Amino acid sequence: MNFFNTAIDRCALMLAVIIALTLLLGCDSRGSSESDGVAALTTVTVASPQETAIPSATPGGLTSGPLPTATAPIPPPTVPATPTATSSALVLPEPLPGWQWRERDEPFLYAFMLPHSWESVTESSQQFYRSTETTTRIFVEIVPRWRVGEDHWESWLYDNQQQVLLTSDLSRTEIHANAMIAGHPAYLHVDQSPGNYLATIIAPTGGRLLRLRLHNPEQEPEKQIFRTMAETMVLSNGPAETGSLPPDWEINLEFSKWPAPYAYAEGDETELQEIVGQIAVVELAFNGTVEQFTLVDDNGAVYTIIRPPFSVFLGTSTLSPTPLRNDALAEGARVQIVGRPTTTGEIVADYIVPLGDGQLQRALQTYFDLRENAPEPALLTYYVEGEPVDLWLRGTANQLLPYLLDEQGNAIDKELLPGNADEALLAGGVLQNVDPPRIVLSRLYALHGQCRVDEEQVERCQYYQPVLPPVTPTRTITATVQSAVVEMNTIILEQPVEGFVTIALKEGRQLLATDNTPLDLADLAPGTQITATGVMGEAGALLAEFVRVVSAD
Amino acid sequence: MPIDSNATVASMPAMIFLQNQQRDLLITYFSDEKYVYRLMNWATGEKAHVDAYWHMLESYTPPDVSGKVVTVLPQSMIQETNLWATSKAVRIANCCSYYDSGNPFPCCTNQGNCTCWCYYKYGYVPFTGNAETWWGQVPDYPEWNRSTSGPSCLASIACWSGSPGHVAYAAYWSGTGNVGISEMSWCANCGSSRSISPSNPSQGWIFKGSGPCPGGVQV
Numbered sequence: 001m002n003f004f005n006t007a008i009d010r011c012a013l014m015l016a017v018i019i020a021l022t023l024l025l026g027c028d029s030r031g032s033s034e035s036d037g038v039a040a041l042t043t044v045t046v047a048s049p050q051e052t053a054i055p056s057a058t059p060g061g062l063t064s065g066p067l068p069t070a071t072a073p074i075p076p077p078t079v080p081a082t083p084t085a086t087s088s089a090l091v092l093p094e095p096l097p098g099w100q101w102r103e104r105d106e107p108f109l110y111a112f113m114l115p116h117s118w119e120s121v122t123e124s125s126q127q128f129y130r131s132t133e134t135t136t137r138i139f140v141e142i143v144p145r146w147r148v149g150e151d152h153w154e155s156w157l158y159d160n161q162q163q164v165l166l167t168s169d170l171s172r173t174e175i176h177a178n179a180m181i182a183g184h185p186a187y188l189h190v191d192q193s194p195g196n197y198l199a200t201i202i203a204p205t206g207g208r209l210l211r212l213r214l215h216n217p218e219q220e221p222e223k224q225i226f227r228t229m230a231e232t233m234v235l236s237n238g239p240a241e242t243g244s245l246p247p248d249w250e251i252n253l254e255f256s257k258w259p260a261p262y263a264y265a266e267g268d269e270t271e272l273q274e275i276v277g278q279i280a281v282v283e284l285a286f287n288g289t290v291e292q293f294t295l296v297d298d299n300g301a302v303y304t305i306i307r308p309p310f311s312v313f314l315g316t317s318t319l320s321p322t323p324l325r326n327d328a329l330a331e332g333a334r335v336q337i338v339g340r341p342t343t344t345g346e347i348v349a350d351y352i353v354p355l356g357d358g359q360l361q362r363a364l365q366t367y368f369d370l371r372e373n374a375p376e377p378a379l380l381t382y383y384v385e386g387e388p389v390d391l392w393l394r395g396t397a398n399q400l401l402p403y404l405l406d407e408q409g410n411a412i413d414k415e416l417l418p419g420n421a422d423e424a425l426l427a428g429g430v431l432q433n434v435d436p437p438r439i440v441l442s443r444l445y446a447l448h449g450q451c452r453v454d455e456e457q458v459e460r461c462q463y464y465q466p467v468l469p470p471v472t473p474t475r476t477i478t479a480t481v482q483s484a485v486v487e488m489n490t491i492i493l494e495q496p497v498e499g500f501v502t503i504a505l506k507e508g509r510q511l512l513a514t515d516n517t518p519l520d521l522a523d524l525a526p527g528t529q530i531t532a533t534g535v536m537g538e539a540g541a542l543l544a545e546f547v548r549v550v551s552a553d
Numbered sequence: 554m555p556i557d558s559n560a561t562v563a564s565m566p567a568m569i570f571l572q573n574q575q576r577d578l579l580i581t582y583f584s585d586e587k588y589v590y591r592l593m594n595w596a597t598g599e600k601a602h603v604d605a606y607w608h609m610l611e612s613y614t615p616p617d618v619s620g621k622v623v624t625v626l627p628q629s630m631i632q633e634t635n636l637w638a639t640s641k642a643v644r645i646a647n648c649c650s651y652y653d654s655g656n657p658f659p660c661c662t663n664q665g666n667c668t669c670w671c672y673y674k675y676g677y678v679p680f681t682g683n684a685e686t687w688w689g690q691v692p693d694y695p696e697w698n699r700s701t702s703g704p705s706c707l708a709s710i711a712c713w714s715g716s717p718g719h720v721a722y723a724a725y726w727s728g729t730g731n732v733g734i735s736e737m738s739w740c741a742n743c744g745s746s747r748s749i750s751p752s753n754p755s756q757g758w759i760f761k762g763s764g765p766c767p768g769g770v771q772v
Contacts, residue, residue: 124679124694125679125694137681163690163693166690167683168685169716193683194666195660195739196668196717215657215682216681286719289741456716
């Protein structure tokens with residue numbers, strides 16, 4: 001039977017459990033087979049020629065070491081008494097349970113620890129490390145292109161930030177030693193722009209540049225893993241000292257607000273306007289997004305509609321306005337917009353709804369800076385149709401208080417809001433009432449660093465830290481045991497789960513078999529599936545209070 | 554090359570196979586002589602998803618058939634697929650319904666990201682960080698080159714400066730005139746095409762490799 005060659009172009013019906021046709025269509029214009037996605041994505045897990053992976057010691061060979069804790073600022077792991085003998089000149093302490101040393105020689109010897117379940121990958125001559133669970137990547141390199149002295153490295157870094165730090169908006173005063181790597185002063189920079197999260201550590205050493213990068217972590221413990229890796233690095237050309245990164249760096253969140261290229265009109269013209277009409281002409285920004293469009297209402301009046309600039313929080317999430325796909329704003333589409341006029345006559349649309357496609361898709365302005373513009377009941381009235389809307393409010397405690405309700409609908413006690421009267425807070429919650437505007441507070445962040453405006457006029461606030469909900473909520477994971485290290489009260493996981501690579505058992509914890517009888521850690525066999533409940537500890541560990549066997553392998 | 558059927562679905566001859574080097578795409582074709590039907594299942598590492606796929610095949614009855622239909626699936630394929638589905642979870646990155654395992658660039662709540670799209674279209678890029686920084690990273694990778702005069706005859710990526718900048722995949726270029734690009738935009742665009750002049754990208758074009766190209770290549 002051979003029907004495929006003749007009839008495939010008549011394919012009229014495609015059923016897909018998960019539709020993958022788009023991928024096939026998307027592959028048709030690739031250049032060479034070398035760059036073919038499938039081939040390129042079939043990565044080879046190998047150690048580079050320069051790298052030697054030094055496996056963890058057997059549990060019986062361990063002496064003492066750090067036990068993850070949940071609350072205290074993370075100290076560098078202590079150096080255990082028994083060093084690992086290697087063929088190199090480096091004297092390495094015993095790795096943490098479930099971790100292993102990776103040693104490289106380019107151009108001088110250095111070594112760093114990573115969880116054993118993270119793999120080394122080489123793609124297109126580029127080596128990096130990644131979890132087998134996510135697409136998170138860690139890059140470690142002595143950058144061969146640059147030579148830099150250790151005396152004036154901050155100013156050198158400022159001049160070369162585009163190439164080295166992959167950013168261009170740092171001022172000279174912002175680049176200063178805020179970390180230590182193996183006894184060398186270093187600079188940690190975190191960039192949380194739209195679609196990207198990149199933590200970079202730069203440490204000049206031996207006339208070279210050591211660069212560590214954490215690219216787009218998907219799980220919170222992966223940031224802890226990066227910290228531990230950086231703080232335990234060992235260099236052959238430096239003092240035998242541990243490193244340190246800024247406290248609480250992992251939970252700091254950057255807020256960015258892009259500038260508004262317009263000014264609102266004053267006087268009576270500032271009234272909100274509702275316009276329903278047909279899109280006539282769409283103008284795209286250089287990056288393909290709909291920057292503005294012309295709208296013709298039912299009376300033939302023509303308006304130029306522009307979209308407000310966006311704000312970004314939490315790294316890879318757009319805070320506001322909520323996204324609206326370009327195809328909803330195609331020429332000929334009928335839309336309803338609500339907005340205010342600018343001094344030059346355009347309408348800034350804080351609310352856009354395509355009409356007539358039977359599917360409610362809305363673009364909303366959900367961020368309001370109470371120091372500049374309070375949410376207007378007249379605008380929020382449009383928000384209450386459809387799904388509940390999350391709003392973000394920024395301001396001081398005194399400015400925010402009138403807008404915030406607890407889950408019972410009561411006013412928030414001022415004591416709950418941290419900081420002094422001038423400190424900017426970010427509060428998030430579901431819109432509960434329109435007039436006066438009220439939200440049910442569910443997330444609260446306090447400004448921890450400074451705000452500045454960069455060369456592109458983007459306001460960047462580094463950093464906010466979460467106040468609500470708690471930083472370390474209780475988590476429950478299901479994982480497979482690779483081994484148990486009784487001396488360390490630690491369970492090593494076969495694969496990372498939600499970023500966790502080990503489970504550290506707290507004092508007084510419960511370890512139960514499937515029939516709920518107590519189980520000794522030593523009896524936990526490799527391959528056993530367990531559930532564990534606890535909070536995030538150090539070094540990718542779940543600090544567990546309760547562990548139960550689900551099934552034996 | 555003729556392809557023989559290895560299964561029967563709803564009394565129709567069918568072909569079932571695993572595709573990709575990672576063998577993470579399970580495909581079934583069958584035909585009623587008028588149409589060709591294609592059912593595809595991307596691996597998620599969940600056996601339940603594969604079970605659902607087999608159930609769909611076993612229970613499928615064409616709309617104009619009232620009698621009993623016969624479905625016979627190859628046991629060897631079922632066993633291989635079940636083993637593959639339960640042996641290791643396969644990473645799937647989903648952006649606008651495009652699946653790209655190992656793609657490290659996030660997608661804005663499934664509403665697009667230019668870097669994610671270029672990684673997907675190119676198959677792999679060594680760059681990290683925002684689009685604006687890709688241009689500056691090129692000298693780090695000896696196999697990659699830059700051009701300010703236009704795209705290479707090789708697969709190329711257009712780069713714009715700004716904050717956070719923009720990148721787009723050069724989908725078509727004849728060597729002269731405008732370049733057809735394919736792109737996503739952060740939180741706004743799940744994939745679109747347009748035509749731009751070779752000088753439009755404010756930074757230029759980047760590509761892997763080098764070779765004889767119309768107009769030359771400035772490195």
